[in-house]
Amino acid sequence: MKTMTYGEAIRAGMTQKMREDDTVFLFGEDVGPFGGCFGVSAGMHGEFGELRVRDTPISEGVIVGAAVGAAATGVRPIAELMFTDFVTVGMDQLVNQAAKMRYMFGGHLKLPMVVRLPSGGGIGAAAQHSQSLEKWLAGIPGLKVVYPSNAADAYGLMLTSIEDDNPVVFFEHKALYGVPSEVPDEMERVPLGKARVAKEGTDVTITTYGKQVLDAMAAAQTLAAEGVDVEVIDLRSLYPWDKEAVLASVEKTGKVVLVSEETKRGAYIAEIAAYIAEEGFYNLDAPIVRVGALDTPVPFAPALEQTMLPNAEDIVNAVRKIL
Amino acid sequence: MKTMTYGEAIRAGMTQKMREDDTVFLFGEDVGPFGGCFGVSAGMHGEFGELRVRDTPISEGVIVGAAVGAAATGVRPIAELMFTDFVTVGMDQLVNQAAKMRYMFGGHLKLPMVVRLPSGGGIGAAAQHSQSLEKWLAGIPGLKVVYPSNAADAYGLMLTSIEDDNPVVFFEHKALYGVPSEVPDEMERVPLGKARVAKEGTDVTITTYGKQVLDAMAAAQTLAAEGVDVEVIDLRSLYPWDKEAVLASVEKTGKVVLVSEETKRGAYIAEIAAYIAEEGFYNLDAPIVRVGALDTPVPFAPALEQTMLPNAEDIVNAVRKIL
Amino acid sequence: MNLSDDKMRAMMKTMLTIRAFEQEAQNQFAMGLTPGFVHLYIGEEAVATGACAALKEDDFITSTHRGHGHIIAKGGDVKYMMAELFGEESGYCKGKGGSMHIADASKGILGANGIVGAGHNIAVGAGLSAQYRDSGQVCVCFFGDASTNQSTFHEALNLASVWKLPVIFVCENNGYGISVSQERHQNITDISVRAQSYNIPGVTIDGNDVLAVYEAVFEAVAHARDKKGPTLIECKTYRHRGHFEGDATVYRTEEELMEWKKKDPIPRLKNFLTDNEIMSIEEIDAMEAAIKQEVEDAVVFAKESKVADLASVVHDVYTDIVEEARVR
Amino acid sequence: MNLSDDKMRAMMKTMLTIRAFEQEAQNQFAMGLTPGFVHLYIGEEAVATGACAALKEDDFITSTHRGHGHIIAKGGDVKYMMAELFGEESGYCKGKGGSMHIADASKGILGANGIVGAGHNIAVGAGLSAQYRDSGQVCVCFFGDASTNQSTFHEALNLASVWKLPVIFVCENNGYGISVSQERHQNITDISVRAQSYNIPGVTIDGNDVLAVYEAVFEAVAHARDKKGPTLIECKTYRHRGHFEGDATVYRTEEELMEWKKKDPIPRLKNFLTDNEIMSIEEIDAMEAAIKQEVEDAVVFAKESKVADLASVVHDVYTDIVEEARVR
Ligand SMILES: Cc1ncc(C[n+]2csc(CCOP(=O)(O)OP(=O)(O)O)c2C)c(N)n1
Ligand SMILES: Cc1ncc(C[n+]2csc(CCOP(=O)(O)OP(=O)(O)O)c2C)c(N)n1
């Protein structure tokens, strides 16, 4: 075991694949000598050179679009958008092209590409640099979507995502980049679509992903002190997602709290809730409670931002509601 | 009472407001002399002239973006995108600008603008011209979202949407344009956020909107023949949405089927389902069943497309599941 | 010019094939046999033909909603194309794509596209891939005049220029984006001036002169293979039909159409070939008859084909996951 | 030139105010007192100042992530600006916007913007509104060199040109988009060439010469008010600080910075004013001292302010709906 930050793990995943496979390359705004706005690709330009770690102009449309055209013609590009919020200018390429080309063309094409999207709030970056927009992409047929919560998963999911023959959207939480956690010496692939039970428990299931896994674990600790035994499921992949793991846990606990940093209304966790209400209804002993951000843009002032975003306390309160 | 098609009703709503208020104007691709790709603005260029019914270049970004800038500076623009699918190239303007400007600027601004989005499948237009993407916009704080199912609502909601001081996304179903229905002689405003009980019933609640209201009514008829008394709720507005009406109906029937043409996974109806599972749980006697499109892009061949899209039969089957 | 007689005969054949295919597509649509939208290329055949004649088999093209001509010129098979228009399993896309989404990756055809301007970006990606792999391939990107106002045009040309990607941007300026004439959608006459924004070569040529198109694209391809980057080529042309079938074309005059019909690229090449004794009129007639037959056979093929098994609707979304089907 | 001495004094004052505000913003950020990102305008003051001096009060501007200078030049109050940087309720946006989102609609300031290129479109909308209302207003759109590769640049200039909208596009070419130098993000030297793509006037000027900026914008404003449409003005300039505070600027040399510091627009205007006896050095010093005081007062104001009531976080999303608050 060794310790790595989440950001380092993402870099390690990209680096390992680029060493193993020379069709893999990275491009995006300031990913080169600058090392990326959050330092995630620091040093990679030095190791791999200009052609494989390449700075683009500020043109998100063609960043994603070029990844599509490249993936369709024999290479495995990784495209970084500096902030998830900028996917607004690359949506056509991602949703109307990447996601649909294989299907529209009758299956005669594969598109091995990864689009990295640094997400989430908590750094005082305000409404246009702090969004969580999983719901836009996790519900689009043709895309796979992952969202790691820790270094080992970030590393392992990056390997798997690059190796996948379909477009994979790789969400990263900006507030996690500097957070260290343990990584095995020999990193294994983390399969897409498999959740991780972050903590076993019998009383309530908290299902979440990304940064909120940390909040959920903190909440579980608080609740443990009160004698409540919480199970925490880290989805890791939003599509495909691990229906079996979630239904099994709900069967055990009968109670579920879903957590995400998206604004609550219309968040992708509504899909999980709806699925449980459809397929696991008879195992439910209590309402399905969702915790999300308030239904507003992300405000600038830290105190306001912290009010708007969900936290461990909100999760504790949500669990208490259904005990 | 008179009879109008859905398309005529949308035109009537725009026309009435343009006569009443000379700050209202319409622009978009081919909306001028051509009358719009689906004929919705036919004749309006003749009545209002070049400045008020204006053809744009193919530049969806600036179509929406110009609406934002115009709305912020004293006029009430209506922008048409020819197909909802093209909102992919106007997402930034809609989500990062229109939806957030008021909030980011501390409330010192209003943005009275309407963006019209012709949606949905059923006309053999394939994957990039047939999408339903309500989930992208109905969950964005700062936007209001409506989706009429008939001429009277289309007319009344258009009046209200134009008069609203916030950005309103106006979804229209392409397959409804030619469908006639009754409209009162003196059209009243339809308030945003108020559902309509399309049919009263006591056994099961079908909650839906847009074209699927017609399918739901057909399903209700089939089921009535079997002695099942279905209540059909037409949401009309997706945000704000009528939580009270839905919860009240579920309280009465104890059973709910949600229907939408979006691909089922992550559809906005998941929000309605999750909300019911959270706030109306103890009134539920059966699983919440959702009916949506299959989880694929929209295929071209009519037989495939009809397989992919939800229909009345699917709704009947969904209801039967929980009887 | 470096054009062999064989090459010219091949171009004649391509142009005639496109014309015949489109006329048949028009008929079938009029009879209600092909669903959805269909955008015909009649009148613009010289562009696709001249451009693709300058390419190798493993080069790439990206196409548009008006894509039949490009696909035929790059070697697409009219049988599978026609079957796709009919929505049959034997079509290029198994009936999942239709007219606007025909592709054949094995021939470097990266797809027609229903989103105006989307091809610009995809072409840049193909060029990037070719450069990255140092494969010597190039990509020709076809697009209309009105698409040059899309966001993608700008981002694509800028990136291709600054990275010196092997992409040839071929603009088919037919004077209209649906009903909106060029002077109403942009304030320029020659779209090739836009090359200056990216400091790349830009030329305007007669798009109804297949030899001129060939020459311009040939030069641009050499430039691209030389690692000197992209070129913008504007081809002035005209579509004889409406924007899509069913369009009453109220936005243009009969005279304008007549003027352009006089400049039809097909009689023009025929005359050139006969005048220069490269082909006799009899040879051309025989060629045309054979092509008509091929296209008629394609219709028969399409009509004899069946729509795919409905269960297949959930296939082909991913390489590995098969989505849940519906039990009705 | 049609510049009165008063106007020149006012420009001096604006430039000094921007500089003083930015230096104070730098200090406060360094002390950790202002959260988030801050992008400083030091070195570029002549552009905002010269451009806004050519405007009337009811004209519009759109700004960028590097917006403080534009906002001050268009009449923004440093007190409310500083309070916004601190995230206080007394700030322009009640603490909801921060540095990147300051706006003051009452002064025609349609907002700084965190999305590179978003202002291009909004400016076109303001121009459209002005044209529609026949109000005689114009809109100045400020943006950086790197933003001219965004989709929005192209669509906005095209629409403004074809509709002859009263918009003046003012490009602040400081040679970089974050770490990427101009030659690495586009293959042109003078961005004003891009005007040719839209057949509108395009000029490149010394952006550190406030009088040159004023003159160019003045002319463009007259052109716009004359209903002749937009102009593109490229102002060559340089940012003395990093892209944002905290940027180690590894991508550029100390020499380059030093060269540009020699061309600092502020001493330049000072010299012009004293050489031409429009202001004495004492007058300028006094002006500067008063401005310093004003900015220090703004910091005091900001520090004495409080963050908004947390309950207000759910206000201001809509004009009518108040979102649900959270009970923690
Ligand atoms: C992004 C987008 N906007 C609008 C459309 C609708 N549309 C399809 S073709 C077309 C006109 C295209 O004109 P041009 O690029 O000149 O090509 P042409 O049809 O003349 O060959 C339009 C507006 C679309 N398909 N995609
Ligand atoms: C759409 C979008 N892409 C990327 C960014 C990140 N970003 C912020 S400022 C900037 C550089 C802008 O450069 P330029 O336009 O030259 O303005 P300057 O900072 O030099 O004033 C970038 C890449 C963004 N905010 N928005």
Ligand SMILES: [Mg+2]
């Ligand atoms: Mg055209």
Ligand SMILES: [Mg+2]
């Ligand atoms: Mg710059």
